[in-house]
Amino acid sequence: MTATITENVTVGTPRVSVARAYRFELVKLLSQWRIRLVILACWIAPALFVAAVSQQDSLPVDTLFGRWMHATGWAGPLVVLGFAGTWALPLLTSLVAGDVFASEDRLGTWRHLLVAVRSPRRIFAAKALASLTIILSLVAGLVCSSAVGGVAAVGNQPLVGLDGHLLSAGDAAGKVFLAWACALAPTLALAAIGLLGSVTLGRSPMGLLLPALVALAMQLAQMLPLPVAVRLALPGYAFISWNGLFTSTAQLDPLLIGIVVSLVWAVAATGLACLLFLRRDFTNLTDDGSPRRALVAGVLPLAALLALTVGVVAGTTGAMGSGIERTKVQDSVAVAFAHLYRRQTEELNRPAVTEAQLKASAACTKGSVTDGAQGAGNDWRCVVSWHLPDVVATGTAIYQLDVTPDGRFVADGDGPKEVNGFFLVRTPVGDAPNPLWQFDGNVELLGSTKG
Structure with a gap:
């Protein structure tokens, strides 16, 4: 016969509120040297990184907005956001949320905590809120530090979308701040x-690594x-779809779905x-988590949720195939x-010339395929045509495209x-490569195709 902890409080014993338990859990987290060190790093390291990279001759052009770090201080926070969504935030959530309950199992302090608080429900709420507070402070540090470092090193200049x-x-x-806010989801x-x-999983190290492993699987x-x-049904897609904010016509549908x-x-x-x-039996000292329980109560429900979200997204959006089609790329x-x-x-x-006067158009092929070309790959080739006022001849330029499965492309x-060759042009912030030499773009996977 096993004993269970109930919500009943002994007469005369003061009730421990969620607020008091939350403050206690927050102090426990902040007392750990690794948490204090990570908070300090998130509030300092991004500024140093952005400032240092912005002064280098070679820029991280393979990252989104990396090629504009010489031109504006607002490119740096977006480069950091791309890195954070891939590596930093999964590791930070693992360090904080992945260990907030397991630490009690390792230290054997559950009985002391339950005697003090007398409510598993309030203990869970306090630990969840305390870990959330730490995570929000880490995210705030990343965005504020990178923004300050970029603006201080390069300046508050316009950004090329x-x-x-x-x-x-x-x-x-x-x-920039809106993109970081979207990454909170x-x-x-x-x-x-x-x-x-x-x-x-209790004291098992797999519980600590679970968010990072899930993020790696999604990547x-x-x-x-x-x-x-x-793609849209994966919970990490909002780490990618924030780039839709930086187009002249915002690509909001994938972002909102994510x-x-x-x-x-x-x-x-x-x-x-x-x-x-x-439902845990705290009187059983050996009951600190099991792989079987994790599979039955954790993995299977989330797998069912993934299948449900895939069905809902497919049914409501009508999204089919890769979403990368010839007309969208053009x-x-x-x-x-x-x-x-x-x-x-x-x-x-x-x-001066306007976009309306140019009447630019593109004809793209993928490999040897013209009509019906679709899908990601580095074998896209586009011929761009445009017209200048009072000029009879039509201008043409050729680009080689590398289109990734998430719709981002680099045009060379x-x-x-x-x-569109390489040469330097003079800008208000100094010499920079020809803007038509290489540029980033994005194909909205849910965008409608034009005839």
Whole structure:
């Protein structure tokens, strides 16, 4: 016959509130040297990193917005966001949420805590809120530090958007902080998975590593040629889809879906963790988690949730295939080229021209496929055509494209040299490469195709 802990409080014993328990748990977390060290690093290291990289001759052009770190201080926080969504935030959630319950198992302090608080429900709420507070402070440190470092090193300059249009400094700042705010949703999902792992696996190190392993699995999945409905249904997609904020016509549908899916996962994983914690037999000193319980009560419900979200996303959006189609690629390349051509014209002091006057268009092929070309790959080739006022001849330029499965592409100029070759142009912040030489773009996976 096993004993269970109930909510009943002995007469005359003061009730320990969630607020008092929360303060106690927060002090316990902050008393750990590794937590204090990580908080300090998140508030200092990004500023140093952004400032140092912005002064280098070689920029991380393989990262989104990395090629603009010489031009504006607002590119740095976006580079840090890309890195944080891939590596930093999963590891930070593992360190905090993945260990908040398991630490009691390792130290054998559950009985003392239960005697003091007398409510597993309030203990769970206090630990979850304390870990959430630490995680939010870490995210705040990352964004504030990287923004301060970028603006201090480079300046509060306009930012070139993902389709080549120019965002004012104020607009860029607002969208940078909004992008970081959107990344909170998948961070909460990983934190909830960390709570679930910490509850179900106890002192096992797998509970500590669970958020990082889940994030790694999602990153690998995004590299595979999966249907777009599956991509959008993964709780980490909002770590990617924030780039839709930086186009002239914001690509909000994938971002909103990614946020909603992440929040659903956060609520579901937290609910499972709470249910399992309340049903735990604390009188059994050997009951500190088991792989079988983790599989039955953790993995299987979340796998069912993934299948459900895939079905809902596919049914509500009608998303089919990879989402990368020839007409979408052509539209994205043409729009980006028109914006950047106008920027190049201004930097070379040529007569002003508007995007409407250029009437830029693109004809793209993938390998040897013309009609019906689709899917990711580095074998896309696009020929861009445009017109200048009072000029009869049609201008053309060739680009080689590397399109990733998530819709991002890098266009590499392949001639003529005077249009999209490598040469330096003078900008307000100094000499910079020809903006038409290489540029980033994004294909909205849920975007409608034009005829």
